[in-house]
Amino acid sequence: MNKRIKLNVGEKGVLLVEGIGTFLLFQIINVILISNIGKAKLLTNLQTNWQSLIADKVWVVVVVLVLEIFLTYLIAISVYHRMELDQIKQILQKTADDNLTKPVDVKVNQSLQSIVDSFNLLISNMNRRAEEQRQSEESKDELISNVSHDIRTPLTSVIGYLGLIESKNYNDLGQILKYTHIAYKKSQEMQNLVNSLFEYANVQHATSRLNMxxxxxxxxxxxxxxxxxxxxxxxxxxxxxxxxxxxxxxxxxxxxxxxxxxxxxxxxxxxxxxxxxxxxxxxxxxxxxxxxxxxxxxxxxxxxxxxxxxxxxxxxxxxxxxxxxxxxxxxxxxxxxxxxxxxxxxxxxxxxxxxxxxxxxx
The missing domain is CATH 3.30.565.10 (Histidine kinase-like ATPase, C-terminal domain)
Incomplete structure (x- = not known):
């Protein structure tokens, strides 16, 4: 099951400090804006009553507070995403050090999740290719073993019977003809095997073409x-x-x-x-x-x-x-x-x- 990245205590502290600092910064800006707006009102219109001035200040305070909350939220999200990205980097690095055999089991925000999913797809494809290569190597080893077995048997007979003739270990011409006939038949077996192997390799080749x-x-x-x-x-x-x-x-x-x-x-x-x-x-x-x-x-x-x-x-x-x-x-x-x-x-x-x-x- 996917797990969601959780911030540790240190990361939460960083996020809290950045949020508080941002809030205080906007409070200072708020005081300066209200003070300047009040002064401007008094200098330009000395007849403005104090109720109107307070109403203007309240409106400005509300707008500034909304902006503060919105900007603080954006900064908090940005910090959180940055921390998520840092943790993803660490996880991907650890996965790479483990020879890319296991997918990354993590759940993050949608924009970063696509990166994780792509990385997992890469791992899956690499594992599939590695398995195909392993099976191919086993198939080659099996092919060599089978070919060696099927060629060795008739070849042993050919060498054996021709060796008897070479060492003059025969009684008459009839026995020589018998030995050569067996050697000939065994040679044909080897030829059939070689021809079949060639035909099989040719049809398995990626560039094999059909004459339609x-x-x-x-x-x-x-x-x-x-x-x-x-x-x-x-x-x-x-x-x-x-x-x-x-x-x-x-x-x-x-x-x-x-x-x-x-x-x-x-x-x-x-x-x-x-x-x-x-x-x-x-x-x-x-x-x-x-x-x-x-x-x-x-x-x-x-x-x-x-x-x-x-x-x-x-x-x-x-x-x-x-x-x-x-x-x-x-x-x-x-x-x-x-x-x-x-x-x-x-x-x-x-x-x-x-x-x-x-x-x-x-």
Whole structure:
């Protein structure tokens, strides 16, 4: 709760002395004015009766007293405000010495309160920026740790198998080919990770730009269905496309949007365990287009739903990457959707797991 500045005993004494001094000063001025006015009246008009003279003096006394009270009030307010300002300076200095971490909890007059409020806003913004910087540093540390882990694992295999060949620790050509094949596959894993990191960093960059063109979202989904048809058949899945209406014209970066749905479809193929269908649906609404990529595989655990778009997050417990994923696909998809001014969310139950994207039409 805000507290009002209170004057200490010394400050009250100063205020009282200044007020009394001001009052006495005006009393002296009052006596001089009354005396001079009386003399002037007597010299200029000797026939003025004494009742008229007293009435004039009373009128002058009243006016002077009103002026005294008014001016004394102004001086008292000025002194009080000056003392408030001095105390504010002391409080701000103490707050600055405390590294500007806590707002100033004080209530003063309206003109000075704006200064206090501005100072508190400055402190609030500085604390917010400091927290953002702290989170950014933690995010960078986490990124370095995850990248180091994901690169070290395949790199260890590459060095190990090539080391066996280098030291001639093999029996025949078939064993050499086996070692080189494993090293090659592990090298591809590292390449995929590096490419994904580059793509993620590029889309996160503040200067990332979109190459906007007009296209048909329904046609894009049909093309994606054709591209993944063979892979889906190998996994015993069927891709089905539905668009309402049949043609949905909108603006967007087709390369980046293709990457978004490519990642979502690959995610459904790899992690939709037991799924038989993948549904690609698009619906045009008043000012947006809603695109859903869904599958009827095993649901995502509820505890994992809020983390699926995190960098390097994998729903499975181990990080062995049996599916070959880098943990960046959904994070990249989310960044690209947001770059288009849209949003993406996930829902999952026993019936379906759905990734739902909302895009503005233009």
């Amino acid at each position: 063109t007009k296209f048909d979202m329904a046609q894009m989904l049909d093309q994606l269905s054709a591209d993944f048809e063979l892979e889906a058949n190998k996994r015993g899945m069927e891709i089905m496309v539905n668009s309402t209406p049949d043609k949905i014209l909108m603006k967007g970066d087709t390369e980046k949007l293709g990457r978004v749905f490519n990642n979502l479809i690959m995610n459904a193929l790899k992690y939709g365990k037991g799924a038989t269908h993948i549904w690609l649906t698009a619906e045009k609404r008043d000012k947006e287009v809603v695109v859903t990529v869904a599958n009827n595989g095993l649901p995502i655990p509820e505890t994992s739903l809020k983390h699926v778009f995190d960098r390097f997050y994998r729903v499975e417990d181990s990080r062995s990457k049996k599916t070959g994923g880098t943990g960046l696909g959904l994070a990249i998809a989310q960044s690209m959707v947001q770059l288009h001014g849209g949003t993406i969310a996930v829902t999952s139950n026993d019936e379906k797991t759905s990734f739902i994207s909302h895009f503005p039409i233009s």
